[in-house]
Amino acid sequence: MTIKTAPYITSAIRKFEGMVLKDHKFTLPLDYADEAAGSIEVFAREVVSISKEHDESLPWMVFFQGGPGFPSPRPELNSGWVGEALKTHRLILLDQRGTGLSSRVLPQTLAKFQSPQEQAKYLTHFRADNIVRDAEAIRKTLAGENTKWVGVGQSYGGFCLLTYLSFYPEGLSGVAITGGVACVLRRAEDNYRLTYGKVLEKNREFYRRYPEHVEGVKKIVSYLSENEVTLPSGGRLSPRRFQALGLAFGMSSGFERIHYLIEKAFVEGPEGEELSYDFLVGVEQQHAFDTNPIFCILHESIYGEGYATNWTAERLREEFPEVAVDTEGPFIFTGEMISPTMLDDFANLRPFKECAELLAQKEDWGRLYDIEQLGQNTVPVAAISYYADMYVPVELSRETADHIPRFYQWVTNEWEHNGIGVDGPKILRTLLNKLEEI
Structure with missing residues (x-):
C-alpha cells in the first residue's frame, strides 16, 4: 500500500528549556484502503535543541509510545531520554491515533456512534498497521520522501516498529526498542x-x-x-x-x-x-x-x-x-x-x-507482521529486553530477535520494564551506538 504525504497545520511553536517545540496536526485517512471512510487528525510534536533548530542535516527520530492507547510524552525539561535524543536528532513525538491530541478514543467520542457494531468497526482502524501508516505519511510530509528516520519504541511502541519493519522498512534508517520485542512467531x-x-x-x-x-x-x-x-x-x-x-x-x-x-x-x-x-x-x-x-x-x-x-x-x-x-x-x-x-x-x-x-x-484481523520480510531484514535493530519483564516475556522476545537479521538484543536484569524512564539517557545512547555498529 503506497502512503502519500498529508495536509497538515503547525498550530504552535514554543521555546523553553533549550528546546524548540512545534505542534503539527495531520489530516489522514481513517481507513487507508478506503478513503471514502473519512479522515482523522493525528498529532505529532516536533522537538529539537535550540542550538540545532536550523540544522537541515540533523537526522530525524520518531518515538512510539507504549500501551496501546497512550499518548507520547510531554516534554517539561530537556532531560531524560528526550534530552539525550536531542543531542543528535530532531525528535517527533507521535500521538498514536486515538490518543493525546490525535482524534481521541474516549467514552464521550465512542458514545457518538449509533450502535456497538459501528463503534467496533471504527476501532478496528486503531491498531499498529494504521499507526505505522500514519507515521509513514508524517515522515514523507515533514522529513521528505527520501529521508529515513530512526524509530524508537517503548513497550507496545516496539510492537509498532516491528510492524513498520514488516511493511515500510524503506522509511527506517534504524530501530531502537526498549522492552517491546513482540512475539511475532506466536499467538x-x-x-x-x-x-x-x-x-x-x-x-x-x-x-x-x-x-x-x-x-x-x-x-x-x-x-x-x-x-x-x-x-x-x-x-x-x-x-x-x-x-x-x-x-x-x-x-x-x-x-x-x-x-x-x-x-x-x-x-x-x-x-x-x-x-x-x-x-x-x-x-x-x-x-x-x-x-x-x-x-x-x-x-x-x-x-x-x-x-x-x-x-x-x-x-x-x-x-x-x-x-x-x-x-x-x-x-x-x-x-x-x-x-x-x-x-x-x-x-x-x-x-x-x-x-x-x-x-x-472478531476473526478476520489483518496482518500485523510480515514474517518473511522480517526474516530478510536489512535495517539495523538494537533492543533492550528485561530478564524479569512481566509484560513482554524475554523468552518470546529472544525467538523474535533470532528470526530477524541485523538484530542486536541486550538482555539485562538491571531494570524493570520502565527502564527508559529510570535510566533513559544510558539506555538510549547504548542502543543508538549499537545501531552504528550493526
Missing part, C-alpha cells in the same frame, strides 16, 4: 501463559518484601466480597478490580506503590472499620482503562492476526488456580490481563461491553 495464548508465570513470580517477591500484607490483603478482599464498594468516579471496587492492581508490579517502584496504598486501606468510620477515601482514590489512580479505553477494549487485538483473541487472558485463568479470588493461599494480584469484568467495574466502560465483545470475537 496470544503463548504470551499470556508466560506472563501469568511472571506474575506469580512477582507476587512471591512482593510478599517476601512485605510479608505483613499476606493477611492485610486478604482482609481487604474479604471486605470487598462482603460489601458493595463504590469508587469516587462511580465504578465498582470488586475483588477482581483490586486484584488488577498487580499491573504495577512490573515497574521499578511498583511494589512500593501498592505497599503504600495497602497500608492505609482501613479507617474507623461511623459504623466501624471501612475502606478509607484516600485509599479508594488511590486505587482509581492506578488504572487508566477508562481514561484510555483503547488500553482495555483493543488490548488483546495487538496479538490478533487472522483469529479471534476471545478474551485470551481470561480464558487462561483456569490454568493458573493460584489467581482465583477465593484461593486459600496468598491472594495473587494479576498483571496486564484484560478481563470482561472490567466492562462492569469501570463505570465509563459499561456502555461499551457489546463493542468490546464484538472485537474479542
Whole structure:
C-alpha cells in the first residue's frame, strides 16, 4: 500500500528549556484502503535543541509510545531520554491515533456512534498497521520522501516498529526498542501463559518484601466480597478490580506503590472499620482503562492476526488456580490481563461491553507482521529486553530477535520494564551506538 504525504497545520511553536517545540496536526485517512471512510487528525510534536533548530542535516527520530492507547510524552525539561535524543536528532513525538491530541478514543467520542457494531468497526482502524501508516505519511510530509528516520519504541511502541519493519522498512534508517520485542512467531495464548508465570513470580517477591500484607490483603478482599464498594468516579471496587492492581508490579517502584496504598486501606468510620477515601482514590489512580479505553477494549487485538483473541487472558485463568479470588493461599494480584469484568467495574466502560465483545470475537484481523520480510531484514535493530519483564516475556522476545537479521538484543536484569524512564539517557545512547555498529 503506497502512503502519500498529508495536509497538515503547525498550530504552535514554543521555546523553553533549550528546546524548540512545534505542534503539527495531520489530516489522514481513517481507513487507508478506503478513503471514502473519512479522515482523522493525528498529532505529532516536533522537538529539537535550540542550538540545532536550523540544522537541515540533523537526522530525524520518531518515538512510539507504549500501551496501546497512550499518548507520547510531554516534554517539561530537556532531560531524560528526550534530552539525550536531542543531542543528535530532531525528535517527533507521535500521538498514536486515538490518543493525546490525535482524534481521541474516549467514552464521550465512542458514545457518538449509533450502535456497538459501528463503534467496533471504527476501532478496528486503531491498531499498529494504521499507526505505522500514519507515521509513514508524517515522515514523507515533514522529513521528505527520501529521508529515513530512526524509530524508537517503548513497550507496545516496539510492537509498532516491528510492524513498520514488516511493511515500510524503506522509511527506517534504524530501530531502537526498549522492552517491546513482540512475539511475532506466536499467538496470544503463548504470551499470556508466560506472563501469568511472571506474575506469580512477582507476587512471591512482593510478599517476601512485605510479608505483613499476606493477611492485610486478604482482609481487604474479604471486605470487598462482603460489601458493595463504590469508587469516587462511580465504578465498582470488586475483588477482581483490586486484584488488577498487580499491573504495577512490573515497574521499578511498583511494589512500593501498592505497599503504600495497602497500608492505609482501613479507617474507623461511623459504623466501624471501612475502606478509607484516600485509599479508594488511590486505587482509581492506578488504572487508566477508562481514561484510555483503547488500553482495555483493543488490548488483546495487538496479538490478533487472522483469529479471534476471545478474551485470551481470561480464558487462561483456569490454568493458573493460584489467581482465583477465593484461593486459600496468598491472594495473587494479576498483571496486564484484560478481563470482561472490567466492562462492569469501570463505570465509563459499561456502555461499551457489546463493542468490546464484538472485537474479542472478531476473526478476520489483518496482518500485523510480515514474517518473511522480517526474516530478510536489512535495517539495523538494537533492543533492550528485561530478564524479569512481566509484560513482554524475554523468552518470546529472544525467538523474535533470532528470526530477524541485523538484530542486536541486550538482555539485562538491571531494570524493570520502565527502564527508559529510570535510566533513559544510558539506555538510549547504548542502543543508538549499537545501531552504528550493526
